[in-house]
Amino acid sequence: MIKLENVTKTYNKSVRALDDISFEVKGGEIVGFIGPNGSGKTTTMKLITGIIRADVGKITVNGFNVRKDPIKAKESIGYIADSPDMFLRLKGNEFLDLIGDIYHVPTEKRRKRISEFAERFELTDALTAPMMSYSHGMRQKIMVVAALMHDPPVWILDEPMVGLDPKSAFELKQMMRDHAKAGNTVFFSTHVLEVAEKLCDKVMIIKKGHILYDGKLEELEAKSKNSSLEEIFLELTEK
Numbered sequence: 001m002i003k004l005e006n007v008t009k010t011y012n013k014s015v016r017a018l019d020d021i022s023f024e025v026k027g028g029e030i031v032g033f034i035g036p037n038g039s040g041k042t043t044t045m046k047l048i049t050g051i052i053r054a055d056v057g058k059i060t061v062n063g064f065n066v067r068k069d070p071i072k073a074k075e076s077i078g079y080i081a082d083s084p085d086m087f088l089r090l091k092g093n094e095f096l097d098l099i100g101d102i103y104h105v106p107t108e109k110r111r112k113r114i115s116e117f118a119e120r121f122e123l124t125d126a127l128t129a130p131m132m133s134y135s136h137g138m139r140q141k142i143m144v145v146a147a148l149m150h151d152p153p154v155w156i157l158d159e160p161m162v163g164l165d166p167k168s169a170f171e172l173k174q175m176m177r178d179h180a181k182a183g184n185t186v187f188f189s190t191h192v193l194e195v196a197e198k199l200c201d202k203v204m205i206i207k208k209g210h211i212l213y214d215g216k217l218e219e220l221e222a223k224s225k226n227s228s229l230e231e232i233f234l235e236l237t238e239k
């Protein structure tokens with residue numbers, strides 16, 4: 001579960017990236033977070049994960065206050081950032097072992113999950129190579145494995161499909177469905193509206209730091225004269 005209550009974030013004391021937003025993502029839900037570039041999607045995700053701090057407001061993840069109990073909150077999160085270009089001097093298996101150490105994943109469980117994910121994402125042969133030799137897509141895949149290795153209940157995924165080949169994108173979408181079906185939380189941003197339309201239980205539309213819509217897609221469609229999420233999105237964000 002993710003809950004934001006009256007959260008505001010300002011940069012450089014003048015640029016208000018988020019303006020008093022509140023929302024809740026419950027267990028068992030896949031929620032798509034969509035909006036134009038610069039609307040506040042990545043800022044929201046960095047606030048939830050504790051990378052940056054809100055000016056005011058309260059954020060809880062899996063029942064833990066991100067500010068007051070940051071370690072417990074972060075242990076509950078699997079986070080895929082908007083850029084996979086990190087720790088590139090490490091080999092793939094070295095990077096995954098580092099993440100496993102950080103999250104105290106036991107060796108046997110770690111090896112099993114790395115092997116399972118590497119096979120699903122066709123990464124097995126690349127794990128002994130430096131990550132700087134990886135393509136963008138391969139780096140994205142290894143970040144997915146790292147984020148999910150400790151089996152967190154809350155997944156926060158910032159443009160997770162970018163760079164993935166069709167098979168890997170299919171595998172990740174299936175994993176998202178399975179994770180939510182088990183009662184867990186999936187919150188992800190995307191610019192590919194067809195993905196949100198087919199995958200999500202709910203969508204959240206943000207523009208200039210304000211939530212324009214938060215609810216089920218069919219309810220949004222019922223309120224609009226347009227039939228596709230793309231048309232509805234353009235109608236809302238261009239007003």
